[in-house]
Amino acid sequence: METGGFHGYRKLPNTTSGLKLSVSDMNMNMRQQQVASSDQNCSNHSAAGEENECTVREQDRFMPIANVIRIMRKILPPHAKISDDAKETIQECVSEYISFITGEANERCQREQRKTITAEDVLWAMSKLGFDDYIEPLTMYLHRYRELEGDRTSMRGEPLGKRTVEYATLATAFVPPPFHHHNGYFGAAMPMGTYVRETPPNAASSHHHHGISNAHEPNARSI
């Protein structure tokens, strides 16, 4: 499992720099002091620079090439061949795409003084950067994800088909302190972070789902 390869976490230097913290933010901040970490030591934040200066392992900079090829073949005719340099180029393009969208989403988070990049931030960034065709299918994908995966979380009792309803439920769920302890429990089980949950491709166990970190986020809206 890839998660087993995570080692050597260190705290973010500015982890306690927030000045205006709500109660939930303070709790998050406490957890962040314990588990927040930076995987790479990168001084240059630009997308172009990171590939040159990051100390991250080479294989971790790209999507697995077998997955990439399998996806490419889904849209190519059966007789099509793909050169090796084309495969590698697509790998690089995907990483660049993730960094490109993430950078824009993160800027929005910082402007709004939030610490967590949400799915909505990602969709907003795609729309802003011109990937309009992606928004409609991905919005539906997100809704279906919440409908189906939401059943498996202890924090939400019913499938939620509408955004307003689920935010109301999330608001309720995130207020009581005991739920933060719950997060802490899973933090112990997943050393790389309490909030970000990894789902291995073949995981058989049930898992909890944390869609929104802060129920008061102003960006909670439909696209």
Place this chain on the structure above:
Amino acid sequence: MDHQGHSQNPSMGVVGSGAQLAYGSNPYQPGQITGPPGSVVTSVGTIQSTGQPAGAQLGQHQLAYQHIHQQQQHQLQQQLQQFWSSQYQEIEKVTDFKNHSLPLARIKKIMKADEDVRMISAEAPVIFARACEMFILELTLRSWNHTEENKRRTLQKNDIAAAITRTDIFDFLVDIVPREDLKDEVLASIPRGTMPVAGPADALPYCYMPPQHPSQVGAAGVIMGKPVMDPNMYAQQ
């Protein structure tokens, strides 16, 4: 779908504009501006006018090539519309969110390669997994279109370079493909039959990319990694 059809046209228009900027000194430009295909033909006209003064034959070649190219682009637009429609239908039927086509851990690691990124909600990598799949499919489809234009069956790096050059939302990828492959994109648009020997030599001056790549990127309205989009062009909801 109207939405999808509409969203593609501005992108193609911008690509044409970029081509015009690249060949600002082209004397054929006024007469050839008829849209994205016309822009490509414009570059062909420039090269031919340098090599051969025979206007009549050049005109016929341009018209023939323009027709073939328009057919190819029309086919691509149809394929893209079908692609987006099928994506929506496919997602309507998705029930398995555990077996993603791309590993979430890897996505998260790439996201966190930017030290500014602090915390990531669990849903973000899930959305990215699907988004990246669509991105790979779209880029592959557009690249394969170029492969077919050149009567090949092997998708090559220069096909990807051509797709990136022709698609405005892929401007952020320009640095990933070397300039030789970008040059191939221009060479590939030259009709094979007109100048079997002199073509490559004549094409060199026009394929030359200015050393100040940032300035050229700026001319196209892109700051490194962050396209400066016209809000009106992409203001769709």
